[in-house]
Amino acid sequence: MGLAPANLRSRRLVLRPMHEKDVAFTAAVLGDLEVSRRLARVPHPYTEADARAWLTEVERLRQEAVLDHFMIDLADGQAVGAIGLHAEGPDATDAEVGYWIAPAHWNKGYAREALGAVVRHAFEVRTPRLAVMHARAQRANPASIRVLLACGFTEEHDTVCHSAATGVDEPALHFTLRRA
Ligand SMILES: CC(C)(COP(=O)(O)OP(=O)(O)OC[C@H]1O[C@@H](n2cnc3c(N)ncnc32)[C@H](O)[C@@H]1OP(=O)(O)O)[C@@H](O)C(=O)NCCC(=O)NCCS
Numbered sequence: 001m002g003l004a005p006a007n008l009r010s011r012r013l014v015l016r017p018m019h020e021k022d023v024a025f026t027a028a029v030l031g032d033l034e035v036s037r038r039l040a041r042v043p044h045p046y047t048e049a050d051a052r053a054w055l056t057e058v059e060r061l062r063q064e065a066v067l068d069h070f071m072i073d074l075a076d077g078q079a080v081g082a083i084g085l086h087a088e089g090p091d092a093t094d095a096e097v098g099y100w101i102a103p104a105h106w107n108k109g110y111a112r113e114a115l116g117a118v119v120r121h122a123f124e125v126r127t128p129r130l131a132v133m134h135a136r137a138q139r140a141n142p143a144s145i146r147v148l149l150a151c152g153f154t155e156e157h158d159t160v161c162h163s164a165a166t167g168v169d170e171p172a173l174h175f176t177l178r179r180a
Pocket residue numbers: 034035036038039098099100101102105106107108109110111112113136137138141142143144146147
């Protein structure tokens with residue numbers, strides 16, 4: 001059984017499923033090395049064909065109950081980013097969260113607000129409820145570390161994040177958040 005598509009709302013944001021109309025926006029933002037270098041699986045260069053393949057993958061993984069993926073919109077429908085929960089572990093009640101915001105919208109609190117909405121969804125609404133959320137942030141990514149700490153995540157241990165965009169193994173921190 002797949003994960004049910006969900007729309008989440010927070011004070012300024014709407015989190016909703018990805019559609020074909022998001023391909024150009026996704027390719028433009030993930031094509032920016034300043035974004036992709038901080039992510040694990042996004043190659044560089046990144047094209048609309050890559051984003052379209054990702055849209056197909058998002059739907060496949062939702063049907064396999066592996067990925068909850070949301071585009072992040074402002075109230076007027078303008079997309080500003082994306083956030084996803086990738087389930088792992090034997091009973092799929094652990095998940096790793098990943099997110100990105102378009103650089104034009106950085107430092108407005110959108111990542112923090114979107115992650116807060118996803119945390120509430122994951123622990124209180126989603127079927128099955130998650131027990132633990134994980135995140136990995138490169139040490140060179142203070143903005144993401146700040147977002148995670150603001151949402152209640154705890155730093156657990158050092159790790160390494162391979163960046164597909166740069167080919168570099170980046171020193172990183174592993175964070176967790178457990179359901180209360
Ligand atoms: C990380 C990212 C999602 C943050 O998005 P955002 O919407 O700008 O985040 P927010 O505005 O919610 O919060 C950013 C926080 O970091 C702080 N910050 C930003 N740049 C910083 C820096 N260089 N040093 C220290 N803090 C910094 C901001 O002041 C803010 O903290 P505050 O709310 O306490 O003032 C965005 O930079 C991004 O998409 N980066 C590329 C992809 C990525 O890194 N994804 C996460 C992978 S783990």
